[in-house]
Amino acid sequence: MIEERNGADGAIPGSDALLAALASAFTGPDGRPVPVERLVLTAGQLAGLRPVDGAGVLVPDAAQLAALLPGATAALVVLDGDGTENGDGSNGTQDAVALVTHAAVGRSHLLAAEAVAAATGGLRRAMGALRTEAAVIDALHSVGRRLTAQLDIGRIVQEATDAATTAVGAAFGAFFYNLVNQFGESYTLYTLSGVPREAFSRFPMPRNTEVFAPTFDGKGTVRSDDITADPRFGRNAPYHGMPEGHLPVRSYLAVSVISPTSGEVLGGFFFGHPEPARFTGRHEYVAEGIAGYSAIALDNARMFERERDFTRELSRSMLPETPTVPGLELVTRYLPAATGPKIGGDWFDVIRLPSGATAFVIGDVVGHGVTAATVMGQVRTAIRSYALLGLPPSEVLRHVSALLDSFTDSTFVTCFYAVQTPDDGLVYANAGHLPALLLRADGPIEQLGEALAQPLGVGSVFPERTAEFRRGDDLFLYTDGLVESRSRDVTEGLEWLLEAVAALPRPVTVESCDGLVAQLTGGTHDDDVALIYVHRTGEPG
């Protein structure tokens, strides 16, 4: 939107000196000056005068004079501001002062008005044109800024269609765009502006006819004063022109939207108007500009979506199946961040070892997105492999940490590794991860493994500890998304967690675990959360 400009900015004829000079030009038949009043006209009064573009002084005819200023014998209306349209279709500031006399007058004021008009008309027109140009650039710039700040494809296409349809002054506009679904199949959608969707809903998608082909093939803009007179129009069956009931189109403008990264045609803008010769070179320029911004915005949105889907799929596919373990009730959860599109590097694993023991793993790879997800997959597999070899916890972590050292980019992975042995025991090691909670059957909660060792990829020694893990006891492993955020430090978060876990009805369920996450994070965890809850029911396996 362009701001309203104040009158001084465009005041060519509206100055006081000009008003005074013109007032003195009102003379009676005897050549002597007559009394002249100044009246400020409202926009409504002015509208009745139908100002001519570029004219600075208007001479009301007899009928207009009688309607506007009953009793007046003559008047001149001096316009302030340039009176041209702003780029958005609204009228520019248009102040007007009427010089009015009730005395008998000659023709001298008319001559003066003509002289003023002749002297200032060109300048006013030039200013008007410049202002329109500036408005076009302003509009283009603000559309571009809005579009390229978006990542939601639906909103991008609608905003772009609305903005472009308005900017080119079309009766209606449409944007057809191609998308690729999860199966890799391409399909076409469209948005409309200036016309209800029903007006088009019964027509098939436009095909690659001779009229549309240049746009869908990315061969350049098509602009026609009258598309019905175009040799390409109406040559294709079955419609030979527009389908029955199509909105009437004479003026036609179509612009391709081409990906700046792949050169692929992402879609096309189509504008129509029932009257001929409505679209100018300027409109073409604006439409191409908006199409360019739309292409960037769509490219960004598609890449963003691709990465998000890919990461989500990757991290989902790497989540393990939790095995059934006799004597244990297991609840495992992985909850992606509730806010923001990112996927983190949290994971959990439950591994039945050849010895008959069960290993519980919880960990967190620093970072988000594809990198974190792929590192997580590698670390998870490495831990699983060393675990299945029967290595003790400290050895498992030491080997994985050494493995991470060989990665080119430095990594930082926290991990709690615990093995439940058949003799009611728990052996564990902790690589920089938050302490695990051991809930005794009779109530007390113990924190296990606080600050035992450095993270994987940093440390090389991972001491082991043991604890008793008897019937009726529960073990709770979790990641930092549950206890820390920018608004809650880890000390406070751990206190809250201890309170909340103590209050959970046992044995816990999937629902109560999700409830715990919601309670502790306020449903707005900006990090992902993984957790394992193990309840020893009693009967050993």
Place this chain on the structure above:
Amino acid sequence: MTEPERVAAGPFDDEPAGSVRLDQVPEGVVLAVAGALDLSLAPKVQRTVERAARLRPALLVIDLTEVTFLASAGMAELVRANRQLGGQVPVRVVATGRLVLRPLELTRLTDELTIHPTLADALAAG
């Protein structure tokens, strides 16, 4: 592609973004971090450490006095800086208060990093 200095959006958007500053002092350079040192700010810390390294200082102090939240992404940068420069340039970390010290203790990075309670102390230490 340029990297935005702060990419977080959501419920914490109203909070002041974290910042990283590099100051040259007679003893070396001080990299002062303020606000939340998490995944949004970590890349900036990494770039600033690299910039500091190019100055070939006699000492690099990473001052976390003004840090309000130290996430693992931030700690990973401290380790990276310590390992990248540690060979040639002594790296010291100023950390005080549980907001910063507790995460460093839980991950035992207190064993790896040289930690001082104040900037003056870090600059004065031999």
